[in-house]
Amino acid sequence: MHKFLDIENWNRKEHFEFFSQCDEPFFGIVAEIDCTNAYQLCKNNSIPFSLYYHYQATIVVNQTDEFRYRISDGEIIVFDKIHVTTTISRIDNTFSFSFIPYTSSLNEFIDLAKMEMERIKKTSGLGLSENTGRLDVIHFSAVPWIRFTGVTHPRNFKYTDSVPKISFGKYFHRDGRMIMPISINVHHGLMDGFHVGQFLQLFESLMDNKNI
Numbered sequence: 001m002h003k004f005l006d007i008e009n010w011n012r013k014e015h016f017e018f019f020s021q022c023d024e025p026f027f028g029i030v031a032e033i034d035c036t037n038a039y040q041l042c043k044n045n046s047i048p049f050s051l052y053y054h055y056q057a058t059i060v061v062n063q064t065d066e067f068r069y070r071i072s073d074g075e076i077i078v079f080d081k082i083h084v085t086t087t088i089s090r091i092d093n094t095f096s097f098s099f100i101p102y103t104s105s106l107n108e109f110i111d112l113a114k115m116e117m118e119r120i121k122k123t124s125g126l127g128l129s130e131n132t133g134r135l136d137v138i139h140f141s142a143v144p145w146i147r148f149t150g151v152t153h154p155r156n157f158k159y160t161d162s163v164p165k166i167s168f169g170k171y172f173h174r175d176g177r178m179i180m181p182i183s184i185n186v187h188h189g190l191m192d193g194f195h196v197g198q199f200l201q202l203f204e205s206l207m208d209n210k211n212i
Contacts, residue, residue, distance in 0.1 A: 051113050060199055077135065079136040084101075085131070100112050139163050162187045166185075182203075
């Protein structure tokens with residue numbers, strides 16, 4: 001389900017029109033998240049940490065209005081639910097795009113993700129499909145080998161893209177805490193740094209929970 005945003009009465013109308021004219025309307029921010037409690041919670045409950053932070057980020061995406069905005073034919077669609085397409089690695093060090101339907105249940109998300117991981121193990125190539133190309137998805141990727149401080153993404157400027165791209169990096173210890181870098185690239189016509197800040201604040205608060 002979705003609705004159309006009333007651009008004419010939107011307080012960011014001029015921002016949208018201005019940044020939509022840019023050859024590259026995306027901007028990116030890299031931040032660090034304290035994930036100490038989340039990592040310990042996963043360890044204590046035998047929960048895959050990577051799936052846990054994917055799940056929590058999905059919850060935040062669906063609770064943050066601007067991350068559910070998408071551009072289609074010059075209009076802004078507001079989706080009720082945003083699903084997940086994330087990169088999943090294979091044993092031969094290639095990866096495939098995936099599709100995981102939105103669910104508010106952690107256990108169900110883990111089950112769906114594991115099913116997708118098993119399916120992808122038996123395939124080759126990028127795994128592009130109608131689902132991975134949908135507008136009502138969030139583009140996730142994990143780079144668990146690199147403690148990155150910056151991330152860029154391949155872009156085809158002939159194709160109008162408005163899907164946010166969130167990458168998770170290698171977590172590390174600092175002053176007794178577990179820290180994880182996260183990169184967020186978004187369309188500036190749809191949101192500003194303020195909204196990315198809201199996302200990061202809520203994401204870190206969920207990752208700070210000591211209970212499931």
